[in-house]
Amino acid sequence: MTEEVSAQPTKPILTTLREKIALKPIWDNLIWTWRPESKREAGDAVVRNLLLHWFPAKVSLESLSWGYSFWLGTISAVLFLILTITGGVLMFLYVPSVERAYLSVKDLEFSISFGWFLRGLHRISAHLMVAAVFLHMVRVFLTGAFKNGRKAVGQNRPLNWIVGVVLLLLTLLLSFTGYLLPWDQLAYWAITVGTNIASSAPVFGEFSRFVLLGGTTIEQATLIRFYVLHCFILPLATVALVFYHMWRVRKDGGLACSEKRLEEEKKAEVPAVPSKTYSLLGITGGSSVDVRTVMVDDDATKVSSSPHLTVRLAVVTFATLVVSMLLTLIVRAPLEEAANPAVTPNPAKAPWYFLWLQELVTITTFTIGGITINGALIGGIILPGVLVAAAVLWPYFDKSPTSTIGRWLPRDRKWQNAVFLFIVIFILVLTFIGTFMRGPFWELYMPWQEWEQTPRRF
Numbered sequence: 001m002t003e004e005v006s007a008q009p010t011k012p013i014l015t016t017l018r019e020k021i022a023l024k025p026i027w028d029n030l031i032w033t034w035r036p037e038s039k040r041e042a043g044d045a046v047v048r049n050l051l052l053h054w055f056p057a058k059v060s061l062e063s064l065s066w067g068y069s070f071w072l073g074t075i076s077a078v079l080f081l082i083l084t085i086t087g088g089v090l091m092f093l094y095v096p097s098v099e100r101a102y103l104s105v106k107d108l109e110f111s112i113s114f115g116w117f118l119r120g121l122h123r124i125s126a127h128l129m130v131a132a133v134f135l136h137m138v139r140v141f142l143t144g145a146f147k148n149g150r151k152a153v154g155q156n157r158p159l160n161w162i163v164g165v166v167l168l169l170l171t172l173l174l175s176f177t178g179y180l181l182p183w184d185q186l187a188y189w190a191i192t193v194g195t196n197i198a199s200s201a202p203v204f205g206e207f208s209r210f211v212l213l214g215g216t217t218i219e220q221a222t223l224i225r226f227y228v229l230h231c232f233i234l235p236l237a238t239v240a241l242v243f244y245h246m247w248r249v250r251k252d253g254g255l256a257c258s259e260k261r262l263e264e265e266k267k268a269e270v271p272a273v274p275s276k277t278y279s280l281l282g283i284t285g286g287s288s289v290d291v292r293t294v295m296v297d298d299d300a301t302k303v304s305s306s307p308h309l310t311v312r313l314a315v316v317t318f319a320t321l322v323v324s325m326l327l328t329l330i331v332r333a334p335l336e337e338a339a340n341p342a343v344t345p346n347p348a349k350a351p352w353y354f355l356w357l358q359e360l361v362t363i364t365t366f367t368i369g370g371i372t373i374n375g376a377l378i379g380g381i382i383l384p385g386v387l388v389a390a391a392v393l394w395p396y397f398d399k400s401p402t403s404t405i406g407r408w409l410p411r412d413r414k415w416q417n418a419v420f421l422f423i424v425i426f427i428l429v430l431t432f433i434g435t436f437m438r439g440p441f442w443e444l445y446m447p448w449q450e451w452e453q454t455p456r457r458f
Contacts (some may be wrong), residue, residue: 019066035307052310054246056219058302059309062257062406068143069255072136076171077242077345079129083174086122087231094181098220100182102338109335120328125173128324130353133171137164145256147396149405158395159250159257163241165391170238172353177230179351180223188339190225191218197350197357200376217341226430236434245264261301302402346427346440355434356427357384362442387423 033045033052046052056258063236093112095104108115140146145227146161199209212222249255323355350358357380365375404410409417437444439451 017027031433034310040304045421059305060258060302062196063255068257070130075320076132078317079125082125086118105182119272120333123333124327125324130171130175133168137168143406143408143415144404149259149402155252159251161395162392163245167241174234177226180226183339184202185336188347190351194354197376197380201381250295259405347438347442352435356430359430359434411432
């Protein structure tokens with residue numbers, strides 16, 4: 001009897017799992033990876049589901065918290081997805097020519113069913129994405145998440161920070177190139193102001209403006225260039241860098257908040273057992289290098305990505321979509337008169353995310369001894385260039401201890417964070433002034449004061 005029992009073959013665990021999955025209804029077979037019933041299924045879900053390959057089998061509890069990252073990176077990705085979908089539909093309805101661009105946008109607003117909502121959702125999502133990416137960068141800096149912590153193989157968080165800076169610049173360029181497409185007065189003169197600031201760059205300023213506009217004035221060549229940049233080149237570059245950015249997060253060991261747990265575990269090392277160590281010089285006292293270990297309890301500090309991470313992703317995605325749709329209903333997308341180079345609005349303003357540059361140009365334009373200092377060069381090119389260069393190089397000059405990584409506003413980084421917050425607040429104040437307090441002839445007005453629109457004709 002014993003021999004008969006022992007002779008019966010045992011089924012491999014993988015075969016048993018496959019049979020269990022095969023016996024499920026068709027619907028359950030489609031969704032079981034999103035709601036696994038056991039730890040084994042949760043681990044297998046990441047391998048079998050193409051979308052879940054983005055994530056590791058397990059994630060730390062710290063990275064799932066709402067208060068650490070505010071999920072700003074995920075919100076930015078969701079907004080980019082909304083922009084991709086709505087932009088793809090808008091491409092079927094928009095005609096990129098100076099004769100028909102404005103009329104096609106006008107048809108969207110007043111003739112096509114729900115066209116106003118589609119255009120408004122695209123516009124609101126673009127503005128929200130600029131804000132979300134900017135706030136995401138602020139969060140990364142204030143938590144010191146651009147620094148390397150544990151000596152893991154291949155860890156390079158400073159490089160991923162630089163990729164994030166480039167993604168912020170691409171986000172601004174995406175919004176800027178899309179600003180011209182309605183071909184109304186607001187778009188035309190906002191691009192005029194923005195490209196005039198860019199032309200102040202030394203050596204290559206005028207040349208870069210000429211290449212961007214396709215000539216010396218904003219016309220058909222400009223519209224085509226902005227359309228191709230906005231719909232193809234910049235989105236393609238953004239998608240490539242987003243993929244690399246997320247892969248680097250995995251490569252670097254997840255979010256930087258996990259470094260805090262590792263620091264705490266280092267303090268809880270198992271004490272070494274005194275022993276004899278044999279060396280070339282004889283027997284010495286002490287402990288071997290293999291004795292000291294750190295007790296890591298993955299079950300206590302990590303959970304399965306499916307369903308814990310996927311549920312939070314679904315919540316963030318749904319909330320971002322709902323907020324974007326509500327703002328679309330509340331704030332209608334503007335559409336002014338058709339672009340007219342002969343009529344200049346007073347004041348003529350850049351897009352809101354570049355208004356701080358326009359304010360810097362105003363502040364840094366002054367006259368000394370009859371010589372006028374070019375504010376467009378200083379405030380529009382040099383100072384922003386210095387800020388971008390400082391952002392790129394900062395991780396390599398930051399000498400704060402590794403214990404500050406992944407922590408909000410640690411004491412050891414108070415001066416760095418104070419300087420950074422001062423710059424951020426300064427930019428936000430200048431943006432507010434340029435948006436709500438600049439009137440005709442760029443004079444200052446209180447937000448509650450009104451002024452008469454006085455376009456200048458040339």
